[in-house]
Amino acid sequence: MAALAALLMGLALLTGRAVSPAYAATDTAIAVDGTSGGRTFDGVGAISGGGGNTRLLVDYPSSQRNQILDYLFKPGYGASLQILKVEIGGDTNSTDGSEASFEHSKDDIDCNAGYEWWLMEQAKARNPNIKLFALAWGAPGWIGNGNFYSTDGINYLIDWLGCAKQHGLSIDYLGGQNEKTYSASFYENLKSALAANGYTSTKLVGSDETNWNIATAMKTDSALNNAVDIVGAHYPCTYASAMTTCSSSADAQSLGKQLWASENGSENAETGAAPVARAINRGYLDAKMSAYINWPMLAADYQNLYFHDQGLVTANQPWSGAYSVSRTAWSIAQTTQFTSPGWKYLDSASGYLGGDRANGSYVSYAAPDKSAWSTVFETMDATASQTVTLDIAGGLPGGTLHVWSTDLSQPGGATPRMVQNSDLTANNGTYTLTLDPGHVYTVTTTTGQGAGTATSPARNRLVMPYSDSFAGYSTGQEAKYFASMNGAFQAAPCTGGRTGQCLRQTAPQKPIVWWYPATNALQPYTLMGDVGWSNYTVSSDVLLEKSSSSAELLGRVGTQTKFSAGGMNAYHLRLSDTGSWSLLKTDTAGNKAWNWTTLASGTVTAPGTGTWHNLSLTFQGSTIIAKIDGNTVGTVTDTSYGAGLAGLGTAGYYPVEYSNFSVTHEPVSDLSGTYKIISVSTGKVLTAYNGGTSDGTPVVQKTDANSGSQQWKLAYTSGGYLTITGVTSGKSLDVNAASTWPGTQLQLKTPSGSVSQQWLIAPGDSGSYTIESRSNGYKVDVYKGGTTDNTPIDQWYTNGGSNQRWKLVKVA
The missing domain is CATH 2.80.10.50 (Trefoil (Acidic Fibroblast Growth Factor, subunit A))
Structure with a gap:
């Protein structure tokens, strides 16, 4: 078998096609019975957040932006998501970026901060029945003096729900803090606060950890049991795996509560399609989980970031409008386009093909009134075609059955889409279908499905020169193409005698972080541009508002480590209010916590506070030139990084203003x-x-x-x-x-x-x-x-x- 496996691997590499050996087929008889017991299906969804993975979508041309939104949310078109889970922004890096908080300081509320409100509105416009779920990762530091599980934390969530109401959004589900050990009293007090503020329809999900510990506590703590409506766990099908097996605890299953895979996925957009197909089915078969929520929804973030390849749609070039709808989107569509939250699982018509999980799985769903039903099959691990027969009973409709499928068996070639197969008709009351390996199939009585036909334009480079004065944004907006990695960079009125708007770092203090092993990973910065930019000059005016503060200009920003905790490859020009400056290099060597190397340093006349000054960095081959107010302060030679993004930053959580940002082209080598x-x-x-x-x-x-x-x-x-x-x-x-x-x-x-x-x-x-x-x-x-x-x-x-x-x- 080892020799055969090696041969097949070689053929697959040379041809771009998967090659399966022939084994005996398996036949499975399924009785699709409307009287079967089963839990209520809550839906399949995805997460916007847990990092700025949706950030670049906002800046796409309206035509392509609408196409992407349709592929995500429009029923009968693409992924047709049934649940949208969003991050409650917290001014801190929560994986591949930072989302701005709506309340940087207590009672200083901006209900238009960030892009999640817009996204939820767009989702609802396309599918009014979509369920909305909100969860915090990090949070502003004023909350509970750094303790999220506090009265401040509860009030903060209530304030956020108030903003949602202003946007006409009703939030169906609310959590505590992502992947942090739960606090029973917090959930109990939050439940009371929801009732007291008129949010009785909002259900609490606990505890969004990578375990089922809260379920065990709920068995003996009646107050906690009454507070938590849904028990949600992360990665119950094993993080970054093939997701062949899923699990929940016996305590969780005994509660009589709905159980969710409230975050799953973390898979490449293409290769993750098969694991997701398994997990949607097997999450229910193995663990009685009634919802699957994929992280992330989008890969709308820059390519230098660790998780940039994951999501249902890849959209990292807003200037060109280019995007790619992934195999994972179609894997999900095979369930979402043929079911609705509130349908019932049919346990007697759900299981493993031939009784062996290696052959694949099937799960059946029926409308509560038995007017429609669907069965979803996945044959990800099958090695030969197999036959299933279906007999319909228990008041479910028969007649002509429709079949749709997505072929995930071929690793190379164009990305497959969901396609309609030949209908099935009964022979002596029994329907027969042949299932090929590596496919997802849906047999259904429903209609109205489809695969969207909009196509992406070609990828193009972001052309230099590029400039942005930041003058045209409304207060609170993020600047075009800029993606905050830490802190919050938002438009605000300029000071220092300059009229109009500037970009400002607005997070006033160290936040409650979600994931950081080292405190020196906390400084705010925001990035933009093309990862292929090489020889260029990046320049910006800066104003320091407070003493003991510094502004930064970044260039040739390359690889950033997981959660940014280990640093990133970049050059930084830093200027303090005292006039000290330094040209710095950060790296990711050994995945350490933000290595800093000083390439040059010195002192200029102290800029103080409240006055405008210009910083610029020029990259020409291995030469780097740093200028302050037009005067060259340092020239160094360093070959570490040859290309990358540009950016702005501060050396801490305090306000700094930026204006007249520009990136201009320097001569490049002719590679002809x-x-x-x-x-x-x-x-x-x-x-x-x-x-x-x-x-x-x-x-x-x-x-x-x-x-x-x-x-x-x-x-x-x-x-x-x-x-x-x-x-x-x-x-x-x-x-x-x-x-x-x-x-x-x-x-x-x-x-x-x-x-x-x-x-x-x-x-x-x-x-x-x-x-x-x-x-x-x-x-x-x-x-x-x-x-x-x-x-x-x-x-x-x-x-x-x-x-x-x-x-x-x-x-x-």
Whole structure:
């Protein structure tokens, strides 16, 4: 079997297709009986928040923004989400960014702060029946003197519900604090406060931890049991796994309460589709969980962030409008488009195919009045086709049954969408359906389903020069393309004699953090731009409002670690009110807590407070020039980072104002010519497999033999992208079918001008380059960091690894 598995893996890599051995088929007879017992289905949803993963969606052109929103929320179109869970912003990094609080200081309430209100309104406009769920990760530091589980914390949540009411939003579910040990008295007092303030219809979910401990306490604590309406746990199907098995505790199942997977997922948008298909079904089969909520909903965040590849839709280029609807969205649609919250599970028509979870699973749902029903099958682990027969009973309708499916069996090629199959008709009262491996199927009596047809424009670079005075925003807004990583950067009236609006860091004190192992990871900063920006000058006017404060300008911002706790690769120019300045470098070496290296430092005339000054950083190759008020204060040589975003920041939680931000282009090297493309991790050369010249020839790494199959001609197309053409073959480096599957092996193909044959080659770390596909934003990568000849060259999401860095050696 080991030899067979190795052969199949090799074939899959070379062809981009999964290859399954043939085994005996399994037959399963299912009685779909409307009289069956079963819990009430609460829905399938997703989370906006737990980091700024929705941030860039707001800045998309209205046409593409509406298309994305339709794919998420519109019934019968895409994911058709039934629950939207949002973060109550807390001014602190809650995974891949920070969401602004609506109440930075006690009783200073801004009901328009942030974008979650807008998102909930958009969801409700598309699906008035969608359920809304809110949860805090971090929170402003004034609450309970740093203790969220306090009277202040309860009042804060009540204030937030008041803002929701102002937006015409009724919140169906409310939690405590994400993944923090619960406080029984907090839930009990919060329940009383909800009743006292007229929110009796809002149900409490406890405790959003990665365990079921609260359920055990509820068995003996009647007050807590009465307060908590729904018991929700995170990752009950195992974090970042195939989610083949899910679990809840016996205590939880004995309560008579609804049990939820109130956060699950954390999977790549494409490869996570199969785990999600398993978890939606198996969460109920294994653990009686009646809701599945995926984290995150969107990957609308920058590619330098740790979780940028996860979500139902990837949308990280608001300037181009480019986006990608993932396999995970269609995996979810196979349940959401054919059910509704309030339907009943049919336990007798739910189980594992052939009684063996390796064959796949099935779950049946019926409308309360028995007017409609659906059965969802997943065959993620099956190795052969199998047959199911369905007999309908117990008052459920028969007649013609409709079948929809999504093929998740093929790792390469274009992203699949849900498709309609042939209807089923009964033969002697029994329906028969053949299930192929690696699919999700839905058999249903319902109609009105579909797969949206809107398509994305091509990816493009964010063009320099770019500038923003920040003058045109209403108070409280975030600036276009800026994504806060810590703190809250919002528009506010300028001071210091300047009229109009500026951008201001508005979080006044250290927040209640969600996840930080080190206090020096706490300084506020906000990022923007194109990860491929290399040679540029970033500049901004700054004003310090308070003494003992500093402003920062950031450039060439690259990889940021998980939860930002381990730091990020970036250059910083820092100026304090006393006139001390420093040019700093941060890194992620060893995943430590924010390493800082001083590259240069000095003193200028003290800017003090209340006056405007200009900071600028120029990057030209390995040269970095720092200027303050137009005067050069430091010039250094450093090759650590060759490209990245720009940003603004402070050295602590205090107000700093910014105006007249700009990024201007500096001269770049012309990469036209013929090169060997050499992996930094292995020293081996990008090579056409076996010297092949035909379409479909795989690309691998191989020891340098000075052959023509190892030489590549680079030529510019529009917008700074390049084609990479084999010298011997005359064929272009290509992503098969513009696949969005991470791990798709690259190939040769006849030049066509397609975006799947266009590449952004940008300076990386220490004189290397990264090569990014225009079609999907993935990086050219040595498969799993392999070191041997003929290791495939694939595409993979950005991870900062040396197997995604390349040396260009010019040969002509």
